[in-house]
Amino acid sequence: MTRRGLLGRLASLLALPAALAACSVATPAPAPGVSGPRRITYGSHPSQFGELTLPAGAVRGVAVVVHGGFWRQSYGLELGRPLAADLANRGLAAWNIEYRRVAAGSAGGPRIDTEDGGWTATFDDVAAAIDLLAAQSLPLDRVVAIGHSAGGQLVGWAAARPGLPAGTPGASPKVRLRGAVAQAGVMDLVDASRQGVGSGAVEDLMGGSPTAVPDRYALASPIARLPIGVPVTCVHGTEDGNVPLRQSQRFTAASGDRLVTIDGADHFALIDPTTDAWRVCRDAADAILA
Template identity: 40%
Template sequence: MLTVADYLAQPAVPPDARIPYGNDPSQFGDLYLPDPSYPAPVIVMIHGGCWQAAYDLAPLGECCAALRAAGYAVWSLEYRRLGNGGGWPQTFHDVAAGVDHLRVLAGTYPLNLARVIAVGHSAGGQLGLWLAARPKLPATSALTTPDPLPIHGVVALAAVANLAQGVTATACGAACAELVAHDPRRYAEASPHLLVPLGVPHYHLIGSDDSIVPAAYVAAFVAAARQAGDTAHLTILPRCGHFELTTPHSAAWPAVVGAIREMG
């Protein structure tokens, strides 16, 4: 199984452009562009790391480049995290603003905004699922933003989708509570588990040997989403841990690309 050290050691692959979507140093995205002759479907890539400032988007560069080679435009988002100004509500505001900034980018780059797929790993999976659900947030929510860009679907890679249960069931532990500033009432607006049905298809991939986000935890979320009426798919990959899902040369990678292809 790949370790955290293996994940952090993945080679950096520079984007075609690094573009700010706000004024904070962490409010930017890396844009990877395929053949520019036609508007490409867009993947919004959201990295994990338990929402902690110690982990950034750099280890996903090779993953983003592989998806670019597969014909997708990839908008890999950085955002404020716990320890550098993130948490409630800043982390949520950042990923929302980053996604909505695609409307601006489409004025310069050939992007098909009718086919925007969120792909998130671990804590980033929670944010990707939340992006799909944010149009249903109440107007009074501190997380609500006007006119959210629609998400066509979500591919969640070992997603921390149930924040309350994640405190004890995942290696992110107390960070799940810190994300909502230790106010359990906020789970209703932040935790995908309490926001189903999301209203878009979502595909979940999890390693059978993942010790950070257990397969049973992900399976329970998928069952709840289906019960709520969502189209939710689950793939448990044998002999796979947490970080193989973001590694293009791993045995798990074809399943990740296959799930994205299923979105169109």
């Protein structure tokens, strides 16, 4: 890699943490009777857990919240806590999940710890976290997933789990999603890799380029799993500087699913419960559960 390319990659990697810090929002206060969040583990690794928040009164559905951050260890489920609180305040059981993430220094290069995420650990964890809901007293026929950025890719993949070949990561789900809402999701991993989305984050997740490991991309990329069989609504801001609107456009053009563009919204407006952009995402989840 040239010095200019290295500096460009470094600048891109530094930009997202700064933007995340700038968009930090307070978690909404719980409504009367709302519980939790209660931590539940689904494995022995420190990242294999989630936080379940139950609403007051009857549970009208379940929302699985999957945070983003380009699948990297620098970001965690704290990004999903404000959303989970807002969803629980409105009658949904909110299951905000953590998962093993990548700690790679360069695209497709050696990982720092073989127990970190990536293919297949990240996918195994998301599947296991969703399937853990089967052990809870919840309406399993009314489960929707909401994922931001990298989390959008993961919820799109999770929605497609019933169609995965036997024996592959995530196949034969115990809990089937009724649908998903992808908030500025990375919905086409091959295109994202070619376009340099996340400055190598896709290759770090998959352990190589689409040319090197095409079978992995065919299993993991939401656009490659069409037809998914349940609705996947894509919500994307027109001023997103982290994940191009192109990602949602390509997916919905191929799938026939609904695309909602938010004029003037950046990447992070969609995970701020005080914004209209988040309310659009929440309404999309409600529409799937209706």
